[in-house]
Amino acid sequence: MQVSVETTSNIERRMTIGVPAQEIDQAVQKRLQETARTVRMNGFRPGKVPMSVVKRRFGDSVRQEVVGEAMRDNYIKALQEQDINPAGYPQLEPKVVEEGKDLEFTATFEVLPDIELGDLSKVTVEKPVTEVTDKDIDKMIDNLRRQQATMKEVKRKSKNKDIVTLDFKGFIDGEEFEGGSAEEHRLTLGSGQMIPGFEKAIVGGKTGEEFEIEVTFPEDYHNEELAGKPAKFEIKIHKVEEPQLPELNAEFFEQFGIQAEDEETFREEVKKNMERELKQAISNKVKNDVVDGLLETTELDVPAALVDQEIDRLRQDAVQRFGGQVDFQQLPKEIFQEQATRRVKTGLLFQEVVKQNDLQADDEKVEEKIQEIASTYEQPEEVVAHFSNNPDQKAQIESSVLEDAVVDHVLAQAKVKEKKMKYEEAVQAGQSQG
Incomplete structure (x- = not known):
């Protein structure tokens, strides 16, 4: 196999690959012999069809199959030989496919970009500063009562x-x-x-x-x-x-999954839920400011193949949210283009920060996050056991903790400005960014 690689852009490569004619012709011949043993044709007994007839009838289609398989297999071998990590699927185009001649084809594909992170000290982050007040709790309980009115x-x-x-x-x-x-x-x-x-x-x-x-x-x-x-x-x-409005009693409290006999206990549980929501909203706001800062300070070419894959994920999510009544491919790609591009860029930038700084998902923080999630359920020990016994679920938590590590690393170098906000403003800021 002969391989040459051409750089056609920052993230696009074109490989020209040559495969010896003998390798292709032998594969074609073997495939035709297999066909001859099983094919049924009028005028011939099974397994007795002359090879010349089989070749005339099936030669072109068999060669096309063999060439397609050879291009895929040799493309993968060429990537390994050249130590290239592609982003997405290639466009394979045969150039020479005639019998007796070496197969020659090109593979055009994208690679992950080389990233030079910008100056993190130029990243500006606005961090909401607030707390849950009695007035906020009163308003939340009033809203809950009105939902049941x-x-x-x-x-x-x-x-x-x-x-x-x-x-x-x-x-x-x-x-x-x-x-x-x-x-x-x-x-x-x-x-x-x-x-x-x-x-x-x-x-x-x-x-x-x-x-x-x-x-x-x-x-x-x-x-x-x-x-x-x-x-x-x-x-x-x-x-x-x-x-x-319904009375504040045990029956009302239970509708929100809270076991309480009096209003004071109910208020404490509502406050805990509000504080969790506030913490998550502030985290979302800070993380998105970090992402904005990374995107503003770092130039980045994005592989179209990765964006297309992300668009498909977003389209599938949208279909599921609306009941799955349509084929996700019927949704216009353009609707999701901007969001998908941002997600892909964010993923690439976070990976680069992890790689350059050898960041890890701290085991203690993974356990803390699992315990935090479990605390919102009636049977927290069952939730902890679920994560312990489900590697895929635990991997998602580890990924989340690693993202937090990236955010913390950027924050340590960024300009962080605290801004006093009311509870509702902080929650809204986190929701609009998240």
């Missing part, structure tokens, strides 16, 4: 947190606009579902009332045709309902 129709004027059933019809410059109308729409006042000013203008309305309100679409509204424009809405209220 029953509704009671009232005849009084509506107020915030009431649910109003209404019709509305929107006009701009006296003309109805698309998407600006609805009938029997249930709206929780004060929820922020509608554009600024809409819900506030409904507060005080009663069942049976009809009136007009005037609002202005935000300048950054997602529909550019409506952004910044004043609008009028005709409103008709059909019903005003007041939520009837």
